[in-house]
Amino acid sequence: MSAADVSPPAAEGADAPGRGRDPLVRMVLLAWPRGSRFALGVLLGSVATGSAVALLGIAAWLLAKAAEHPPITALSVAIVATRALGVTRGVARYLERLVTHDAAFRTLADVRVKVYERLARTEARPSPTTTLNRGASHRSTGSSPTTTLNRGASRRSMGPLRSGDLVSRLVSDTESTQDLLLRGLTPPLVAVVAGGVTTAVCTALLVPGGLVLAAGLLLTGLAVPLIAARLGRAPGERQAEARGRLSTSLVDALHGAPDLVAYGAMERAVHRVEEADAELTRLARRDAGLLGFGAGATALVTGLTVWASLLLGVAAVDDGSLHPVPLAVLVLTTLAAFEIVQPLPAVAARLGALRAGGARLFDVLDTPAMVEPPADPAALPDPPPADLGVRGLKVRYGPEEPWALRGIDLEVPTGAKVAVLGPSGAGKSTLAEVLLRFRDPDAGTVELGGADLLGYDRDDARRAIGGVPQDPHVFASTLRENLRLALPETDADEGGDTDTHGGDERLWEALERTRLADEVRAMPHGLDTEVGVHGTRLSGGMRSRLAMARAVLAAPRILVLDEPTAHLDPDTRDAVMADVLDAADAEGFSTLLITHDLAGLERMDRVYVLSEGRVLQEGTPQELADQEGWYRDALRLGH
Numbered sequence: 215m216s217a218a219d220v221s222p223p224a225a226e227g228a229d230a231p232g233r234g235r236d237p238l239v240r241m242v243l244l245a246w247p248r249g250s251r252f253a254l255g256v257l258l259g260s261v262a263t264g265s266a267v268a269l270l271g272i273a274a275w276l277l278a279k280a281a282e283h284p285p286i287t288a289l290s291v292a293i294v295a296t297r298a299l300g301v302t303r304g305v306a307r308y309l310e311r312l313v314t315h316d317a318a319f320r321t322l323a324d325v326r327v328k329v330y331e332r333l334a335r336t337e338a339r340p341s342p343t344t345t346l347n348r349g350a351s352h353r354s355t356g357s358s359p360t361t362t363l364n365r366g367a368s369r370r371s372m373g374p375l376r377s378g379d380l381v382s383r384l385v386s387d388t389e390s391t392q393d394l395l396l397r398g399l400t401p402p403l404v405a406v407v408a409g410g411v412t413t414a415v416c417t418a419l420l421v422p423g424g425l426v427l428a429a430g431l432l433l434t435g436l437a438v439p440l441i442a443a444r445l446g447r448a449p450g451e452r453q454a455e456a457r458g459r460l461s462t463s464l465v466d467a468l469h470g471a472p473d474l475v476a477y478g479a480m481e482r483a484v485h486r487v488e489e490a491d492a493e494l495t496r497l498a499r500r501d502a503g504l505l506g507f508g509a510g511a512t513a514l515v516t517g518l519t520v521w522a523s524l525l526l527g528v529a530a531v532d533d534g535s536l537h538p539v540p541l542a543v544l545v546l547t548t549l550a551a552f553e554i555v556q557p558l559p560a561v562a563a564r565l566g567a568l569r570a571g572g573a574r575l576f577d578v579l580d581t582p583a584m585v586e587p588p589a590d591p592a593a594l595p596d597p598p599p600a601d602l603g604v605r606g607l608k609v610r611y612g613p614e615e616p617w618a619l620r621g622i623d624l625e626v627p628t629g630a631k632v633a634v635l636g637p638s639g640a641g642k643s644t645l646a647e648v649l650l651r652f653r654d655p656d657a658g659t660v661e662l663g664g665a666d667l668l669g670y671d672r673d674d675a676r677r678a679i680g681g682v683p684q685d686p687h688v689f690a691s692t693l694r695e696n697l698r699l700a701l702p703e704t705d706a707d708e709g710g711d712t713d714t715h716g717g718d719e720r721l722w723e724a725l726e727r728t729r730l731a732d733e734v735r736a737m738p739h740g741l742d743t744e745v746g747v748h749g750t751r752l753s754g755g756m757r758s759r760l761a762m763a764r765a766v767l768a769a770p771r772i773l774v775l776d777e778p779t780a781h782l783d784p785d786t787r788d789a790v791m792a793d794v795l796d797a798a799d800a801e802g803f804s805t806l807l808i809t810h811d812l813a814g815l816e817r818m819d820r821v822y823v824l825s826e827g828r829v830l831q832e833g834t835p836q837e838l839a840d841q842e843g844w845y846r847d848a849l850r851l852g853h
């Protein structure tokens with residue numbers, strides 16, 4: 215099959231509406247399901263702001279009228295109204311905050327779940343990109359903090375992501391949505407409603423006064439924000455990037471501290487953090503300057519407008535077209551009206567940063583998933599099948615990347631022990647990723663018991679095929695918790711966390727199988743030993759055996775082991791492998807072992823040698839040893 219026959223790597227995610235539109239519009243669209251709450255928020259915000267303006271207007275009327283010494287009954291309605299408006303303002307503001315924050319936080323929760331789900335469906339294993347930026351890329355080892363997104367269409371735009379940047383995307387960029395909804399959506403709409411009503415009231419009092427107010431409001435509510443938005447666009451866009459850079463350099467420096475110290479590169483790493491911090495501080499200063507400009511311009515226009523309306527009002531009183539009492543109302547209402555538009559310049563100045571945050575967020579949400587769930591998942595037979603057939607499997611990491619697998623055919627009959635060998639970069643781990651459902655094939659099929667593996671729900675598929683990926687993750691918890699996560703939920707619950715329910719028996723059995731039990735018994739806290747972040751309190755070999763024990767506990771029908779013994783000394787490696795293969799014989803599961811290592815392959819039923827994404831050789835270990843080729847050369851070189 216040619217490259218042209220190959221279907222696109224993954225379907226587009228439906229998580230992010232409005233693809234191709236401005237990120238600000240797309241962020242608002244994310245809030246669409248909560249539209250009615252935001253509408254209620256705008257209504258309540260208009261009532262609160264309107265009440266505040268009306269309160270000042272009526273208070274002005276009350277004071278001016280009182281100066282004429284009318285009977286108290288003439289003032290009573292206004293007195294009650296000021297009290298009522300005072301209460302209404304507070305209550306409506308409280309309710310507005312409650313409703314809009316509730317809607318924004320719910321939207322934020324939805325967005326976080328979407329981002330997390332997308333990341334979970336996108337990330338398979340650490341990328342081969344170095345985290346230190348020291349020249350050429352190399353495959354990161356162990357639990358690198360590096361991860362790669364957007365390997366598909368938009369990969370070039372986003373490139374490799376590191377965990378610091380991911381945190382930044384998950385936290386601050388996602389929060390851009392909340393900021394936009396709370397500050398950028400409700401206040402302008404409230405300003406339109408409350409500003410419109412106030413202008414109408416002032417126009418009714420004195421037409422030129424109303425027009426001056428309209429002009430003032432348009433200046434502070436539209437022109438000043440537009441200028442602030444324009445000036446803030448470029449620094450705002452740089453701010454989101456700078457925040458990502460700061461997180462990345464910090465996390466890199468923290469995660470890589472031992473290597474940095476060992477290579478004497480700590481100073482350079484700290485310098486990178488300082489540079490990123492200085493850039494962020496510079497941008498924050500510009501931000502503050504813009505806020506100052508917005509506040510200053512608003513105060514200036516407010517003052518000028520109030521003066522203008524006072525002068526116009528006095529002239530109108532002089533020529534008898536306006537009574538002095540409405541004059542006081544006009545001037546004080548004009549002054550109060552600017553409260554309505556006051557927050558807008560600050561919001562506008564932040565729009566650039568919010569847009570950039572949104573763009574980074576949609577970078578994640580638009581990333582094609584590496585594994586698409588089937589629309590109508592098939593039911594997995596019980597017990598699940600233990601035979602596997604790989605036919606014409608092709609995989610690549612992006613449309614312009616070279617093929618990592620170029621059409622692999624491979625069989626794992628029930629109960630068989632199959633080894634996949636080959637030089638570095640041959641595509642062995644890529645094959646494991648497809649079998650463990652971390653990645654969809656670009657072409658070809660994987661059949662589980664004769665049915666398409668992709669037709670099963672991912673969790674179901676993993677009940678049948680499980681194992682140890684190349685860089686298994688060890689969680690910062692106890693040994694027990696690290697093991698128990700492999701147990702089906704009901705078993706894990708039943709097990710409790712003490713021996714009393716017998717739950718630990720299975721854990722110990724798995725530890726015995728992977729030759730870890732004696733070491734765990736010798737630890738003062740046994741299974742309750744904390745293993746540290748990424749299992750750093752364990753040796754590399756213990757981490758590998760822990761990951762193997764977890765895989766054995768999950769009891770899949772086909773166990774896929776990707777370089778499981780890489781960190782073990784030869785004796786332990788042989789003993790662990792012998793135990794796992796004994797378990798396979800006893801329990802009848804099939805084994806697919808991916809390795810560089812030719813030692814101990816005698817028990818394998820079949821060996822496949824991969825090179826540059828193709829099957830170079832296949833046969834029993836003996837057949838391959840008897841043939842000219844990579845296997846025999848490797849045996850000779852003593853791999």
Ligand SMILES: Nc1ncnc2c1ncn2[C@@H]1O[C@H](COP(=O)(O)OP(=O)(O)OP(=O)(O)O)[C@@H](O)[C@H]1O
Binds near residue numbers: 615638639645810
């Ligand atoms: N995340 C990735 N992005 C882009 N290319 C990748 C990625 N992971 C692997 N590759 C490429 O795919 C090809 C196959 O890599 P793979 O890791 O499957 O080989 P391997 O046989 O497992 O190597 P090793 O024995 O060193 O682990 C290589 O050319 C590699 O550079």
